[in-house]
Every structure is written in structure tokens, then in C-alpha cells.
Amino acid sequence: MAGLAAQTDIPDLTDIIKSDTAVEKDTARAEGQGMVKLLTIDGAIGPITVQLIEKGIRKSEQENAQALIILLNTPGGLTESTWKIIQAIMNANVPVVVYVYPQGARAASAGAYITYSAHIAAMAPATSMGSASVVSMGSEMDSTMYKKVTNDAVANMVAVAHKRGRNEAWIERAIREAVSISSHEAVDSNVVDLVAEDIDDLLNKIDGREVEVSMGFHVLNTAGALKTEVKKTFSEKFLEIITNPNIAFLLFSLGGLGLVLELYNPGAILPGVVGGICIILAFFSFQTLPINYAGLLLILFSIVLFLLEIKVPSYGILTIGGIVSLVLGGVMLIDSPAPYLRVSWYVIAAVVVVFVGFFGFAVRYVVKAHHKQVTTGAEGLVGLIGKVKQKIDPTGLVLVAGELWRARADEPIEKDERVKVVSSDGMEIKVEKHSE
Template identity: 45%
Template sequence: MNPLRVVRCVALALLAVASFASAAPRAPGQGRVLVSRLEGPVSPVMAQALESALDRASASGYEALVLEVDTPGGLETSMRDMVKAVLASPVPVVMWVTPSGARAASAGVFIVMAADVAAMAPATNIGAATPINLQGGMDSTLARKVTNDAAAFARTIAAQRGRNGTWAERAVREAVSASETEAVDLRIVDFIASSLPELLAKADGRAWRRGSEIRSLHLRGLPADRIEPGVRQRLLSLIADPNVAYILMMLGFYGLLFELQNPGAVLPGVVGGICLILAFLAFSVLPVNYAGLALIALAIVFFVAEIKVPTHGVLTAGGVLALVLGSLILFETGGAGPRLSWAVIAGATLATTGFFGFLVAAGIAAQNRRVTTGRQGLIGTQAVAIDGLVPEGRVRVGDELWSAVSEAPVEPGANVEITGMNGLRLSVRPLAKEAHS
């Protein structure tokens, strides 16, 4: 074979391969960074937002995920889920406490320290990671166990990322905090950055590790794509607060019960149904204690039963007790996140008691009200004698003529009082001033 022809064939083959490689589709995130914001209490909603951002960054091939953090802390369970997701992320994660005035407190400390690169904007702070039980005080043994567990978790995160484990433990045990400059000096975070371009420039060239593999970041000057929260996330951010979810649930109960008591009103039933659906949507991402939910449902049953079968307040008292106890244990919250307020519990208890008290009182009043229709409605009313009643004759009741028999003689045109009814004949008696002497 001609050697020149062989060379030409090899060259054409290499050119074809190169052309195919250059035409291969490029990942949408290649050569770019993805930016998302973690703002507000650490909660299941925030954990879902973080996991969604990590999935998108990984699937689209972004060079890094930048997370802008501003949180007072929150649920320990959500914090641990977020830390695990960051530590296992195949995409490098850059945590940035921003803007000025922001903080990474309590559970936020653990999340920031778990990042491959951690930075803070000017005039920000980090720290105060002592566990808190906002539903009531802990006994000393339990408090010691929880604190030791959190301290060990903080130390292991710090060791994993080469940060100051001693300070991390003090943040848990002594609730110490640090400004951005102190945080850099103490090796809590890596540097200070006042803008996204500065953040990417200072993170450029830093090493990040996954298992035994170590790589370098190349982020300087890269363009950024920002994740905007979707409708579901915005809605959950509004309602996934124990106080909001609780109020929605109670409004839902009120609306449906009012509709059952007044069929055809429609609006209370529609509003109540929507409120209940929103409440249960919030419950899907909140740490709900279903024993508390069962007690609240039992309270509603007691209140309804009091309406149907009055027990002189026994069922009402039981309903109030079940409502208060169920409300107290409804959410298993802890840390610096939102909790069910005593004011909301007291307000809901008073409103519910008043609501059902009004229904009971209205029912009792209706039972005691004088009958105004049918046969019973005629008794006690007045009629006018058309004929002389001696003792029988006719009387006019409204626009109707009735046969009547009187206890005493009555002159035509005199007023009489209906005292009874026998078939279609009324029993009447003359009024005192109409009676014959």
C-alpha cells in the first residue's frame, strides 16, 4: 500500500474525530457558576431548596454552587440534612454570608462550616450555635447529651473542612460569635468578599476535596446563573410556619363546621376547605406530632357533640383541655426556628370556645323559643269571634275561618284566646274583659 495514502487516511480519521468532539453538546452549566439564596429559618423548605440547587448544579455541569446565606438558625433535623447534602455534593459548594447585616447563627454555623469554601461579606457575623429547646426546658442530663452531640458534630465538620474545631465547639457550648474579620482570623471562614466577582476571584485556585480526590477551583470571572424560587417554594415559605399553619387549620375547621350547621352558605365551606388543604400542605414539611393533631381533632368532636347533645359543659371542658394539650405538642420544633406561640394557642382556644359556645347557646334558645307555626303555633294566639259562641261558632284567625267551641258564651266581634285544638275545631276562651258577667 502507498505510504502516502495511509498517512492521508489517518489524517482524515483524526480530523473526523476532532470535528465530532467539537460538535458534541456542551453542558449548559459548563464554564458558569450557579447562585442560590438561603434566607430565613433553617427548615424543611430551606433543605428542599438546597437539595434542588445541588441537583441542578450537578445535572447541568456547573463549576460551583454559590449559596448566599442569611439565617438565624432553625431545626436541627433540617440542618443535619443540609450538612449531609453539602458534604456529599459532587459539585463544589461556596457558602457566602451576605449581604451586610446578615448572619449565620445557630444551625447556620454548621451549614456554613460544611462548605468547600466559606466567605462572609463586610458587617456580618457567625456563631451562637448552642442547642435550644423552644417548647420547654430540658433537664440537665438531656441538655448535656444534646450539647455534647452538637459539639461533636461541629468538631467533625470543622475537621472535614480544615476549620477551627476549638472555636466550633465553643460556639456550641458557650454560644460565642464572631464578626467577619474575627472569623477569618480564627479560621472559621476563608476570606471576606463584598461582591460576587470578588468572591469568585478569591475562591479561584482553592482546593476542594471529595474522598481522596483533590481538585482546584477555577472560578475567576465566570458568569453566574441565579435560581429564582418557584411558586411552590414561595407558597411554602409563607405557610410553613407553625403559627400560620395552625391558624389555617383552625380557620378550616371553623369554615367547614359553619357550613355543616348552615347548609347552603357555600362560602364558609369553600374558604374552610382551602384553609385546611393549605394547612396540611404546610404540615407536609413541618415536624408534626400526630398525637397533637389527633387531640385537636378530638377537641372538635367534643365541641360538636356538645351542640348535638348538651352535657351542661362537660364535653366543652374536655374539648378545651384536648385543644390546649394538642396545640402544645403539635409541632416538634427546636433550635432558633419558628415555634407555635402561646398567644396563638390562647387566642385559638378562646375563639374556639366562644364559637362553639355561641352555637350551643343559639341551639338552646331555639329549643326554648315559642312555636309560631303549625298546630302548636296557634295555641296561645288570639282570634275574633264571627258568630256568637254559645258555645260553638266560628272565629277568624288571621285570614282563616275556623270552627270553635268556647268555655263560656262569647258575643260576635269579641276577642278570644285559643287554648287547644281537637281535629279541625279550636278550643277557645273569652279574654277576661270580653267574658259575660
């Protein structure tokens, strides 16, 4: 019995392991600062998005945040930027939670890739994700190249899904067949981890979860956590705006218009300066977008045609050509079938109206100037009334418009009589008596 009693005093090995694990989790929770970082990504994925997410991860690590929560709502984006974001998330030393939010939001195309790479993937009710087929960014891909790019995307995302323990078959279908899934279906199909009503609900549901980051395991302490936002700097907001395809088209078109105005009216300075700045910003934007240079050349050609309309009387033919060229250039500028990367028809129409209005005014001004009566030199005196200062017989002097002119008449005209200028010949004018 003594031996049995001594034996029962020895703790069970399983209990020790469980106890140690609980202590480790409690310690991890105690060490947490009870703070999470929030980063909103709303719009197409691009180079600026990469900068924002990398900054969010870096700040979260530096401030010992419990997690970086990315509030995602995107139609998709650039492939290169998407892979950079996935790499940043996979190598983060802080848990990254991608939350498709708010209700009605979507994580389409690139958004599905990013959601799959998160340590925890969550969706708000009435949201969706998927349609992750490869979209050509640049020249059209032939069937062989399309298969190659698609297979590469599938291989990468299946590997990511395996690492995160998510449905590998579904992400392959999303890429190959462009399937989509709703939030509640996504949980049932092991596509995402959970559905949360709002951010506070999300924090409560992920509290206590253990996730593996690049440096090891991390237990989340997020219930009631302090929420701080990763804010965009002025430069990030500005760059995000100008890399929008619509803004890029506006900058290039109106920048060209400014330079033309400077050439047409040398010394104006302001149109040239503003136009130059717009062109430089447009080319910066073009570096981040799949540009079709044929579209770029068509826009330049339209500016040339509008400029020629001022110089050459074409009875509107050059203007029509300029409008057609400008519209085609706007449509072809972005070489991608993705709708979120296309220039809006409304923006194209607005630019056409501005161009037609400006050059229409310029043409009208030029025509009016050509038909306007000459107001300088002897020719400008025709029709004016003057006074004879020296008898005209057949020549004499006449004071017209405050100046003395040598005058000729068909009949003698005495001094101080009023005369009317009827014509000019070089520096001499011809007059006749003027009866009031």
C-alpha cells in the same frame, strides 16, 4: 562554554510545572461560563430547605455554573434536614459558596453547620454565626443521650472542618458551649474564608480561587459573572408556608372548626370541604415538625368542649375549659425548646378569639331559638287576630293567618266578628272577642 550554553537552554523543571499549572488555570477560567446561581435561604432549616439546596446544586451542575452561592440567614432548624444539606454540599460537583447575608443576618445553630460545610464560607459585615448546641427535637433527652448526640455532632463537624481546612476547635466549642462569633472575628479565627460587603464584592474576592469539588479541582471565574437566581416554584413556596409551626396550628385548629360547623349544620358543604382540606394539610405539616401529641389531643378536646357548650347549658364552664385546653394545646403542640419552632402567642390568641366568637354566637343563637315564640301549628296562632266564619256557640270556625281553625269560646260570638286567639289545645283554638 559550549557545554554551559547548551545547559542553559534547557528549561528548569520548576518553571515547567509552574507554566503547566498556569495554563491549566487559564484553561479552566476560559471554559467557565461566567455565571453563578444565587439561592436565598431565609428562615428555619427544614425539609423544604433540603429540596431547594439539592435543586440549586443540580441546576448549577447542569448549567455549568461557576458556583452556587447560598445567601443564608437562619436561626437554625431541624437536625435531620441539616445533615442532608451538609451531605449534598460535600458531594456537590459544583463549588458551593455559603454567604451569611445581608448585614445583620446570622447563621445560628444549623446555619453554622451548613456554613462550615461550604467550599467557600463568607460573611457580610455585622453578621454572626454559632450557638450550635444540640437542641432536642421531640421528647426530652437524658444526660447520657444528650452527650451521645452532642459527641456525634462534634465528631461529624470536626471531620467537615478538617476537610475544609477550617478551625476545628471553634466548631467544637460552638456545639459544646454554644459560642458565637462575629464576621470579622470569624475571618481572623479561620472560621470563614472572607468578609464581603455585597454579592459583587464576594464575586470579585473569590475570583481565581481553586476549590476541590467531588470530581476534582475547579478554578473560579466569577469576577463580573452573570447572576441568575434559583427561584422557588409555587409548590415549594406553598409547602414552605404550611410547614411553618404557626400555619400548622392555624390549619389544624380552623380545620377542626370547619368540621364542627359542618356537623352542626349538615348540608352546608363548604365548611366541611374547607375544614377537611385544612386538616389534611396540617397533618402533612406535622410530618416535618417535632409534634407533641398531647398538645394535639388538647386542641381536639377544646373543640369538643366548645361544641358541648352549644348543647349543654354550663353557664360558661365548658367555654373556659375549651379556652384553657386550646391555649395549652397551642403551647405544647411543637415539642422543642427552640423559639423559632414554637407557636406564636399572638397566633394562639387570635385562634382563641375566633373560637370564642364563633361558639359564643352559636350559643346565643341556640338560646334565642329556645326562647323564641313558636311560629308554626296552633301554638303559633296565639295572640293573632282572626275573623269568625261560622258562629261560635260554643264552637265554630275562625279564619286566622289565612287558615280555617275550629275555635271555642266562653260566650257565643256571631259570624264576621273579630276575635283574638288566647290559647290552643291540639288542633283547636280558644278565642275571645277582640275590641279595637
